[in-house]
Amino acid sequence: MIQKHWLAIPAIAGIALGSQLAQNHLLAHSADGGHSPISESAHHSTVEIPKGQPVPSVNLVVHPDPMDGWNLEVKVANFRFAPERISQKGSLTEGHAHLFVNGRKVTRLYGTWYYLALEPGQHKITVSLNTNQHQSLTHNGQPILDTTIVTVPQR
Numbered sequence: 001m002i003q004k005h006w007l008a009i010p011a012i013a014g015i016a017l018g019s020q021l022a023q024n025h026l027l028a029h030s031a032d033g034g035h036s037p038i039s040e041s042a043h044h045s046t047v048e049i050p051k052g053q054p055v056p057s058v059n060l061v062v063h064p065d066p067m068d069g070w071n072l073e074v075k076v077a078n079f080r081f082a083p084e085r086i087s088q089k090g091s092l093t094e095g096h097a098h099l100f101v102n103g104r105k106v107t108r109l110y111g112t113w114y115y116l117a118l119e120p121g122q123h124k125i126t127v128s129l130n131t132n133q134h135q136s137l138t139h140n141g142q143p144i145l146d147t148t149i150v151t152v153p154q155r
Contacts, residue, residue: 046143047135048090055139056093060146069117070150072099074109074127076143082132083110090132096109098136100126120154 049055056079063071074097083095089117097109101116102124109127128145129137137144 044130044134044136046138047092047131048141049137049139049144051140054093054136056129056144058097058127058146060125060140060148062125062148062150065115069115072114072116072125072127074112074114076129079129081109081111085132086110087134088132092131092137095129095131095137096104098128098130100128118150118152120152122149122151124149139150 057077058073058079061073061075063073065071076097078093080094081096082090083096085094086096099106099109099114099116101118103126106116107114108130124147126147128143128147131137
């Protein structure tokens with residue numbers, strides 16, 4: 001079951017992750033405990049979209065994979081994924097996204113699709129937009145992100 005939640009900042013939940021997620025997390029982070037969308041502001045600086053400029057938006061759509069797991073579709077407007085310009089100065093309407101599961105950063109996203117394996121239970125999946133200089137994008141003081149709840153049934 002998939003539930004859509006339109007939250008500015010998701011709460012942090014401590015649900016155990018499967019080995020694939022844990023492995024992805026270890027590859028993406030050091031042993032600093034990971035980052036949540038909330039702590040992301042402290043880890044990376046934020047940048048406010050100026051008035052009069054198109055505001056990027058993100059819509060996370062979760063599709064069950066026909067074999068197993070979930071396919072995440074990240075739909076963006078007024079934003080372009082630009083992995084070729086990572087860590088370079090660029091526009092506020094280009095960059096990458098961060099993927100969080102249950103409040104923990106799993107990876108960076110450089111495109112619109114990502115396969116995700118999840119263990120049975122309820123999982124909060126969040127995608128936030130970031131500049132190529134790793135700043136979290138904000139509008140009206142709120143991070144630009146989208147959150148969806150996925151409930152994975154017992155097998």
